[in-house]
Amino acid sequence: MLPARESTAALLLVLLVGDVVAVTRYRRDVDWRLIRGLLPGLLPGLVLGTWLLSVLSDTAMQRGLGVILLLLTGLQLAMRRRRAGSDAPVRPWPWPARLGVGTAAGTTTMVANAGGPVMALYLLGQAVEKKRFVGTNAWFFFLINLTKLPFSAGLGLLEPRLLLLALVLAPCVLVGAALGITLIKRIRQQAFELAVLGAAALSAVVLLVT
Template sequence: MIDQWLFYLLAVPVVLLVGLSKGGFGGGLGSLAVPVLSLAVDPRLAAAVLLPILCSMDLVSLWSFRGQWDKRNLKIMFPGAMLGLALGAAMFTYMDANMIRLMVGLMALYFVGHYLWGRHILQRVAVQKASVVRGSFWSSIAGFVSYIAHAGGPPISIYLLPQHLPRTLFVGTTVLFFSVVNFIKLVPYVAMGQLDLSAFVTSLVLLPLAPIGVRLGVFLHHRVSDTWFYGVCYLLLAVAGLKLVGESVLVWFGG
């Protein structure tokens, strides 16, 4: 089991925040978890610890939003996601810890940028319908980054948000999509030894926080402003992303 105090100091609020996000705010904060925890441990270990916790959150979220999802979009998105997961698993084998740290940091900064400018751009985009081409592309990106860093939320948002789905339908669709993706990820994570006994025991220690965060997110679904909630969380993501990129660059250039 991980015994670093800094890891748990970061992990407790991170698990609660991700649970809040999955329970009531579209699940976009999966992109927060791995970058922040990578400040304390290897990003591969951070991703492994988080996966069983995310799966348990998915079960609670599925029950909370049962039946409230867009079937047409899901039929489009699942094949692309499977392709992205396969590519992520294949590439993961050849990456060292510093390369993954750099990738996670760059993802974090990109997602912060998408959050800051995405809403402004969205206001100027005409309402779009479900699209096989766009849905397949963005879901494959989501599958890839989800495998590497559980960060598939922003690519899926890029695809779904222009459709202006009702808020509950949007959240329910993302809940079902990432539930399937996360449970499928368990297979290669275990097969390649990424989810070992140490990571699994650490997951069990943090697991009681998962349903608390999700249920709190469901409760706050119509009570807390998305802008306030995500503003604070993406500030944390920006700090983590800058630190990870900076550390990776220093390692490679002999700092």
């Protein structure tokens, strides 16, 4: 319905509504250690994403994000296959990997609010339990989205009509949040992980073909 740049700003405002619900509901289910490991790469990623928004076309941004997400999904599947049947504990990722994930999350979320799959694949790689997954993810993106507001304002993207659009869509976000809270209680861990991987792969395909 909107060009890529304007849709980024509109979705940012809508996402913040969901973020508030998520961090309130899962305020105790957060692993700050995992979040701190990504912070060094986050600001460079946001700056890089802001620059890409100013120079790349909508199509180029979509295709680039699709390729990145597809590669990360393939990497995560390979890692899961390698760990299958192994009783070895999951080791924390080394700092270069965390730096790369933080930068990728900052860049993709700034360009198209597409940092969710990047963060999801990182948390799956750390074998995070589903409630801790949701809580850590919620707090990470709540802080990111607040940080993104001045960047979006600096690009002139936060127009009054987008604020109105976010207000109209807010009730839908609340309904979705209620459904998500119900689902997370019922879904098994393995099914949850497969659903996350499937959603990441689907996001990549949509970005590549639309």
